[in-house]
Amino acid sequence: MSGLLALLDDVAGIAKVAAASVDDVVGQATKAGAKAAGALIDDAAVTPKYVQGFQPDRELPIVWKIAKGSIFNKVVILLPVAMILSNFAPWMIPPLLMLGGIYLCFEGAEKVLHVFGGGHDHHEEDTDAPKVTAAQLEEAKVAGAIKTDFILSAEIMTIALSALPESSFFFELSALFIVAVGITILVYGSVALIVKADDVGLHLAREGITRVGRAIGRGIVAGMPTFLKLLLIVGTAAMIWVGGSIILHALEQMGWGAPAHLVHDAAHAIGQGNGFIEWLVTAALDGILGLAVGLATVPIVLRVIGPVVQMVKGS
Template identity: 65%
Template structure:
C-alpha cells in the first residue's frame, strides 16, 4: 500500500512538473510570438493579394493551401534548422536576426518608395487574364509559400532569440512549434476573414431580413477597401519599426552601443519631460527613432537589392526575379 501511495505521489509530482512546463511553454511562446509582431502583421497584410483575380469559390482553398505550406515551412524546415543553430552556432542568431531585420527595413522602404514611384503592374509587361486558372493558381500558391518562407524564417529566428539560452532542446522545440502553429492559424485565419468579408457584406446587404443587417452589410462593403489600405499602411509601418529595432539591438549586442544608447536617452528625456504615461511615451519615442533608422537603412538597401541581389537571383533562376 505504501508503495502504491509513493507511486501516486511520484505521478502527482510529475504531473505538477508537466503542468508547470506546459504553462512555461505557453508563456514563452506568447512572449516570443509578440516579438515577431512586425513580420506577422506584414504576413497578414501581404497574403490577401495572392487571391485577387480568382473566383470567390477558390479564395478559401487558396488561403488553405498557403497556410498548409506555411506550416510545413515552419515545422519541417525552419524548426529543425533553428534547433541546430541554437545547439551548434548560437553566435549566428544575432547576425541572422539583423539580416531578417534588414529585409524588413528593405521591404518597408521599398513600399514607401513605390508610393512615390509606382512600378509597372506586370513584371514582364503582359497581363494574365488569359492564363489557365489552375496553372495561375499553382503559381500564385507557390509564390506565396516562397514569400511565407522568408517571413516565417524571420518569425522563427526572432522567437528563438527571445528564448532563454539554457533551456533544454525539447522545450525550445515545443515553444517554437507552438509559436509557429499559433501564428499560422492567427495570420491565415485573419486572411480568410479579410478576403471573404466583402462577400459576407454583399450577402447581408442583398438577403438580410432586417434593415439593420442590410445596412451593416453595405457598411462592410464600403469599409473593406479602406480597411485593406489601412492594413497595408500598418503592415509597412510595423515592418520598418520592427526591422529598425532588430538592427539597432543587434548592433548593441555586437558591440556598437551608440545608436541604442542615444535612442534610450532620448526616450527617457522625453518621457520625463512629459511626466505622464512615461512608459508609453518612452516606448513611442523609441519606436519612432527605430522606425526612422529602419527607413533610412531600408532606403540604403534598395539600390543594393535592385542592382546587385536581384540581378544575381535572375541569373541563378533563369530570369525570374524574387519578389512579392
Template identity: 60%
Template sequence: MSGLLALLDDVAGIAKVAAANVDDIATQALKASSKAAGAVIDDAAVTPKYLQGFQPARELPIVGKIAWGSIKNKLIILLPAALLLSTFAPWLIMPLLMIGGAYLCFEGAEKVYHLFRPHAHYADGHIDGDGDPTHLEESKVAGAVKTDFILSAEIMTIILSGIDPDGSIWFKAGALGLAGIFITVAVYGAVALIVKADDVGLWLARVGRLSVTRALGRGVVKFMPYLMKALMIIGTAAMIWVGGSIIIHGMHELGMHHPYVEIHHLAEIASHAMPKAPGFAAWAMTALADGILGLILGLILIPIVTYVIDPAIRAVTGKKGGASH
C-alpha cells in the same frame, strides 16, 4: 494499497512537472511571438493579393493551401534549422536576425518609396499560357508559399532570439513549434476573415430582413477597401519599426553601442516630459527613433538591392530576383 497510493502520488508529481513545462513553453512561445509583430502583420497584409482574380468559392481553399505550406515551412524546414543553429552556432543568431531586420527595413522603405515613385508591378506567380485556372491556382499558391518562407524565416529567427537560451533542445523545439503554429493560425485565420468579409457584407445587404442588417452589410462592403489600405500602412510601419529596432539592438549586443545609447537617452527625456504616461512616452520615442533609422537604412538598401543583389540573383537563377514581394 500503500504502494498504489505512492504510485499515484508519483504520477501526480510527474503530471505537475509536465504541466509546468507545458505552461513554460506556452509562455515562452507567446512572449517570443510578440517580438515578430512586424513580419506577422506584413504576412497578413501581403497574402490577400494572391487571391485576386479567383472565384469567391476558391478563396478559402487557397488560403488553406497557403496556410498548410506555411506550417510545413516553419515545422519541417525552419524549426530544425533553428535548433541546429542554436545548438552549434548560437553566435550566428544575432547576425542572421540583423539580416532579417535589414530585409524588413528594405521591404518597408521600398513600399514608401513607390508611393512617390509608382512602378509597374510584376506578377508574383507564373501564369500559364493555356489559362488553366487549376494551373494558375497552383502557381499562385506556390508563389505565396515562397514569399511565406522568407517571412517565416524572419519570424522563426526572431522567435528563437526571444526564447530562453538555457532551455533544453526539447523546450526550444516545443516553444518554436507552438509559436509557429500559433502565428500561422492567427495570420491565415485573419486573412480568411478579411477576404470573405466583403462577401458576408454583400450577403447581408441582399438577404437581411431588417433595414439595419442590410445597412450593416453595405457598410462592411464600403469599409473593406479602407481596411485593406490601413493594413498595408500598419504593416509597412511595423516592418520599418521592427526592422530598425532589430538592427539597433543587434549593434548594441555586438558591442556597437551607438545609436542605442542615444535612443535610450531620448526615451528617458520623453518619459520625464510626460510624467502621467512615462512608459508610453518612452516606448513611442524609441519606436519613432527606430522607425526613422530603419527607413533611412531601407532607402539606402534600395539601390543596392536593385542594381547589385537583384541582378546577381537573375544572373544565377535566370529569373527575376525575389527581394521584393
C-alpha cells in the same frame, strides 16, 4: 496504502511541474511570437492579394494551400535549421537576425517609395507573361505566395528563437513549434476572414432579415477597401519599426550596444518615467533608423543584387 498515497502524491507533483512547464513554454512562445509582429502584419497584409481575380469558391482553398505550405516551411524546413543553429552555431543567430531586420526595412522602405512613385513593386504581375489557364494561374499564385511566406517565416522563426531565454533543447523545440503553428493559424485564419468579409457583407446586405443587419452588410462591403489600405499602411509601418528594433538588438548582441543605449537614453530622457511615452519615443527612433536603413538598401538591392540574381537565373 500509505505507499499508494505517496505514489499518487508524487504523480500529482510531477503533473504540477509538467503543467507549469507547459505554461512556461506557451508563455515564452507567445512572447517570442509577439516579437515578430512586423512580419506577422506584413504576412496578413500581403497574402490576400494572391486570391484576387479568382472565383469566390476558390478563395478559401487557395488560402488553405498557402497555409499548408507555410506550415511545411516553418515546421519541416526552418524549425530543424533553427535548432541546429541554436545548439551548434549560436553565433550565427545575431547576423541572421540582422539580415532579417534589414530585409524588413527594405520591404517597408520600398513600399513607401512605391507610394510616392519610386522603387519597384516586385509583387506586381508580369504583363508580358503568356496566357495560362485558371488552374495554372492558381498553382503559380500559390507557389509564389509560399516562396514569399518562406522569407517571412524565416524572419519570424529567427526573431522568435532570439527572443527565447537560454533553455533545454526540448523547451526551445516545443516553444518554436508552438510559434510556428500558432502564427500560421493566426495569420491565415485572419487572411481567410479578410478575403471572405466582402462576401459575408454582400450576403448580409442582400439577404439580411433586419434593417440593421442589411446596414451592417453594406458597411462591410463599403469599408473593406479602406480596411485593406489601412492594413497595408500599418503593416508597412510595423515592418520599418520592427526592422529597426531588430537591427539595434542584433548589434547589441554582436557587441556594439551604443546605438541601442542611445535610443534607450533618449526615450528615458523624453518620457521622464512615463512608460507609454518612452515606448512611443523608442518606436519612433527605431522607425527612423529602419527607414534610413531601408532607403539605403533599396538602390543596392535593385541596382546590384537584383541584376546579379537575374543574371544567375538566366545562366
